[in-house]
Amino acid sequence: MYVSMRNRPASPADGHGGRVATTVLLLGVVSMLTDVSSEMVAAVLPLYLTAQVGLGYLAYGFVDGLYQGVSAVVRIAGGYAGDRGGRPKRIAAIGYGVSALSRIALLPAHGFAAVTAVITADRLGKGLRTAPRDALIAGASDPATLGRAFGVHRTLDTVGAVLGPLAAFALLMVVPGSYGSVFVTSFAFGVVGFTVLVLFVPDLRIGGEARIRLRRVVQEVGRARLRRPLAATALLGVLTVGDGFLYLAVQQRDDLAARFFPLLYVGTNVAYLALALPLGRLADRIGRARVLVGGHLALVAAYVAAGGPFGGIAATVAVLLLLGTFYAATDGVLAALVSRLVSAEARGSGIAAAQTVVSLTRFAAAIGFGGLWTLIGRADALLLVAALLAAALPVAWWLLRPAEATA
Template structure:
């Protein structure tokens, strides 16, 4: 595999670059994300039980922490995207984001109170928010428009491999030393530090030419364009009815009396399915339309709500729920930036991706807080059924928005190459 110049991402396919290969930059960024996800998922896999069972947080308080975990990155996603587009220093902005998240792992050691834990989780998610859009912009710049789904699928597959390994490492550590959450946090920091080193040492830094950059007014014009407006509204609508993973796993654990020591394996099941389907879903999105695949992923999520909140409390329900949740992520996580990036100018790509992702995480923050309150009032089963009804009502509206002319039909139509700053 080899990279081609970033400018070629918008041009015709060259005869010397194999059509089926993804750029080395995509693979390297996938390795960075894999190591980072080993680190982050080690913590995420133990966090729900650590907070509710070990530290004694209530479900409303946990809903707030989970909402912060899901949505606080929105505070800096636009900053990361805008800074990347204005400076051309996407790599170094991503380095800062990955570094902040790595340091936050160690900060979990002294954090015991609600406010301290919320602050640490916030720092971790701010780092994620800062790095995500510059990183995805680098992936898009190194890829051809017609294979964006494949490229993001390869990156997300490597990312998800790390997400599957992280809970296994946490499970092994807690099995060796029961209740040793501190060891999880320390090992998590070490793995994250290796990921930062790979990014700094091996991922090439490409700087945009000054003449190719848009002014702030030009970027804002791209972000408010008719082409981007409809898919962003659709993603916001769907995000408002997306329940956080932690709540889904806690519901499965309680309703099936799953032993607490096995809790991290729920994350492994979801991520294993995601790993298997990430590249196939990316290819499918390139062929049939990224908007269609995105909607299909949310149909899978609706099925998760019905199974996890239904009357069947067996291992069968657990396995089916994890398989459907993994399908949801495979059909949405990498498909979203692949869907959005052709709808804005290359010089505003990071900002466009950040805008869509920001809307999603803000909506999911609100969703987590609302679901936590609903759980406390009526229990997990009722909460999941209510959210299933809401998601069922949102899906037709989101499908209409993604199919509209203003969003480029199935969202596969690439915007014109000419852009006015």
């Protein structure tokens, strides 16, 4: 199914006039199915690696860092390839396909090296697909409602993120300790998502000549209006602890049974699902930078709730709600902010630049926090990072304010 965007006037079906484009909805369905697949694995991975494979916290921090950051290796390449060819769907399809195949590859992977290789392949696939997919969303949407478009996409994406851990929980309840059944079911959902993308998502053609586009990418990524948001993103990213560490902290503090571990992901994703669209609309009204900084303030509170002296159900629910708020206020909002700072021809590469910074800094954060946990313990490590992130927020706001005015 091929649709050309070149020299074609915008229509309401494309999402202009305040409506969300059909392309955005279809990509949301693809992401929903893919997230069922990926979140099934993510929901069992921390316990699988620490309890079954036997990794220590520093080693787990390295693997979690790969899960967070290895996609940075190809994010710029994926964004530029989609821009250069003018067919971002085709690049996204390769990424979705690689990630789907990695699910079934987890079955024979039992050692540290094998698991690391499979996770690396999965994350490379994610890195390759993300910027072209977001460029498709931005290209099919009205610039005035980008926050809403990304919010709708992230909402559908998060439906899958809720269903994935629930499916993993159900499988582990029926067959305790059967991680293989989780991996096989995850692979099936990944294949269905890939099929929907290939058969039903329009192959939008975006942009002009490749050499002009490359020059604009180099020029615009180097301009001050994008450098400051990237610097703020780096500052905040290096102080963002991976979800797995927060869930392991809660599980250890409250002595939570292993079979209930996937439900922690469900709680976060339900909060994200409820807030993604409202916060996307709020970002369109009051400014995306404000919502982005506010989301990191919620993350500070989540660290305090996970590392503080109080345990029990109330503290755990607070961690999950605050973490979901953080993602709802930052994920699509960052892409929407950056997409308004570059031209249409360089949009995919601009988004990829921001995502690359997020991935690289979170890779460093995961390794650093794994070592910090090993040295000073769970609670002290979380409270220290909370203090550092709180101190960094005014600096991040100062960096982001000019970008907000430009956008």
